[in-house]
Amino acid sequence: MSILKLVARNLLRRKGRFVFTLLGITIGMASFVALLSIGGNMQNEVTRQAYALGGNFVIVPDDLCVYNQIGIITGEAISESLDFGAFERIAAIEGLTVIPHLTQRTAIQNATVTVTGMLPAETKAFRGWEMYAGEYFASQDQQAVVIGQGTRNRFDLEVGDELTIRGEAFPIIGILAATNSNDDVTLHIPLAIAQRVFEREGRISFMSAIVDNMERVDEYATAIMNVANVNVATNEQLLNSVLMILGSVNVTLQAVAGVALIAAAFGIINTMMTAVFERRREIGILQAIGAKGRAIFKIFVLESGIYGLLGGIIGVGAGFLVSMFVAPIVAQNNEAMLMGVTMGSSIDVQLVITTILFSVVISIVAGLYPAWKAAKLTPVEAISYE
Amino acid sequence: MKKTILAVITIIFTLSFFAGCASQATETQHQNYPVFSVNDVQHDPLAFTGVITIHGVVTMHMPSGFGVEYTQQRACCPDFVLHVAFDGNAPAIGETVYVTGSFVHTSVFQATQVRPTR
Numbered sequence A: 001m002s003i004l005k006l007v008a009r010n011l012l013r014r015k016g017r018f019v020f021t022l023l024g025i026t027i028g029m030a031s032f033v034a035l036l037s038i039g040g041n042m043q044n045e046v047t048r049q050a051y052a053l054g055g056n057f058v059i060v061p062d063d064l065c066v067y068n069q070i071g072i073i074t075g076e077a078i079s080e081s082l083d084f085g086a087f088e089r090i091a092a093i094e095g096l097t098v099i100p101h102l103t104q105r106t107a108i109q110n111a112t113v114t115v116t117g118m119l120p121a122e123t124k125a126f127r128g129w130e131m132y133a134g135e136y137f138a139s140q141d142q143q144a145v146v147i148g149q150g151t152r153n154r155f156d157l158e159v160g161d162e163l164t165i166r167g168e169a170f171p172i173i174g175i176l177a178a179t180n181s182n183d184d185v186t187l188h189i190p191l192a193i194a195q196r197v198f199e200r201e202g203r204i205s206f207m208s209a210i211v212d213n214m215e216r217v218d219e220y221a222t223a224i225m226n227v228a229n230v231n232v233a234t235n236e237q238l239l240n241s242v243l244m245i246l247g248s249v250n251v252t253l254q255a256v257a258g259v260a261l262i263a264a265a266f267g268i269i270n271t272m273m274t275a276v277f278e279r280r281r282e283i284g285i286l287q288a289i290g291a292k293g294r295a296i297f298k299i300f301v302l303e304s305g306i307y308g309l310l311g312g313i314i315g316v317g318a319g320f321l322v323s324m325f326v327a328p329i330v331a332q333n334n335e336a337m338l339m340g341v342t343m344g345s346s347i348d349v350q351l352v353i354t355t356i357l358f359s360v361v362i363s364i365v366a367g368l369y370p371a372w373k374a375a376k377l378t379p380v381e382a383i384s385y386e
Numbered sequence B: 001m002k003k004t005i006l007a008v009i010t011i012i013f014t015l016s017f018f019a020g021c022a023s024q025a026t027e028t029q030h031q032n033y034p035v036f037s038v039n040d041v042q043h044d045p046l047a048f049t050g051v052i053t054i055h056g057v058v059t060m061h062m063p064s065g066f067g068v069e070y071t072q073q074r075a076c077c078p079d080f081v082l083h084v085a086f087d088g089n090a091p092a093i094g095e096t097v098y099v100t101g102s103f104v105h106t107s108v109f110q111a112t113q114v115r116p117t118r
Helices: A003-013 A015-052 A066-074 A084-091 A120-127 A149-155 A191-197 A214-227 A235-278 A280-288 A293-330 A349-376 A379-383 B002-030
Strands: A057-061 A096-108 A111-118 A131-134 A145-147 A162-165 A168-176 A186-190 A206-211 A230-234 B035-037 B052-062 B065-069 B082-085 B096-105 B108-116
Touching: A003 A015, A003 A293, A015 A235, A015 A293, A015 A349, A057 A214, A057 A235, A084 A096, A084 A206, A084 A214, A096 A120, A096 A162, A096 A191, A111 A120, A111 A149, A111 A191, A120 A186, A149 A168, A162 A186, A168 A186, A186 A191, A206 A214, A214 A230, A230 A235, A235 A280, A235 A293, A235 A349, A280 A293, A280 A379, A293 A349, B052 B082, B082 B096
Parallel strands: A111 A186, A145 A168, B035 B052, B082 B108
Antiparallel strands: A057 A206, A057 A230, A096 A111, A096 A206, A131 A168, A145 A186, A162 A168, B052 B065, B052 B096, B065 B082, B096 B108
């Protein structure tokens, strides 16, 4: 009988113990993979959203909290502490194209929706929007709304339908083509109308800017801060602030998953020690017929390794399944679910291989001590055990 | 003796289980209505129709109720205090609560139930 056949027979001798020990390592690996996958996908999504803002940088109030900076990327309503005069002064700087945003919130069918007040013609050109249906704003004073694909699909809206925002009627005149950004789940109305309806006359939330010469970004930033009491953040800087927070959360969650893995490793040690104890006579017989200590050691290490291999493979599959279902729920406040975003659904081959290898290594390490104990037994000790 | 101990342990576990279920049911009752933060509702309160639940921190007492703010308000960000009208006892200032009710007009949320979060 080969060693592999012997190992397989030993593992399956007590099926219940095999299954429960395997479950321990499987759950540990599944939680590790799920958290890594969700965290990785969230970072990718935030990065994508940051670059979908358009422009080279974002101009925000001087005292804007980090939390509100996140809101710029996620499309949430943020404080409107910039005055429109700041926009006019900044827009006058040569070489700079600037658009203002006023972000607020309303509800459709008791679900919160972001409303953005913007300069229609400038924003359409800035963002490169195209129309899917209907028409775009004819003027800056038109009391109407243009919606994105996400909003259309979620609430089953079409051109000609009417929305109520702050008690006033807004007919839907157009639907944007999909942008794969927060624009898809936002209600777009002219800035002047938004300022009046939300009683925010003369106020805006932030601005996006494009420079004509990327090499002079620092010069432009300085010029902007000279004419207005604002902060200038490139998309990368904004992204880094958000990713720093996400990163801390990810590390914490992975530490929790790491604890589950350690618990699973101790489960393997326990199972293998019990196996050594139960199979003393068998070990003694093997040694009596010529098996060396090395062979005994190899058998027990192989058994541990197989727990790790099987647990790793099943755990990786389970972990990715969990991340596919959980990720959209986790990202609900980012409205990623509305956009049908790909969060949680991509499979990283490198992650799969690394995780399975990691599982095998942990299991082998866990099996070293029991294997050593088994190899240390003398034939007399082993056979005379009752 | 062993049987007695076993019986006592079983009774304790059973009572704990049902107590847990009951408290979970009460918690779920609030969440049968859609739950929003103060930040969600402050810009267009009357867009939210019917009975809803709002989650926030109690920051002041008023003659007819209390004021609730967004749980993640920061010192650098402008405050918005949602006025909650409530006939019962106002929760303590600083307490985080679920408030169930509906908007009666733009600036007032008429609460029918107030429950502190754990």
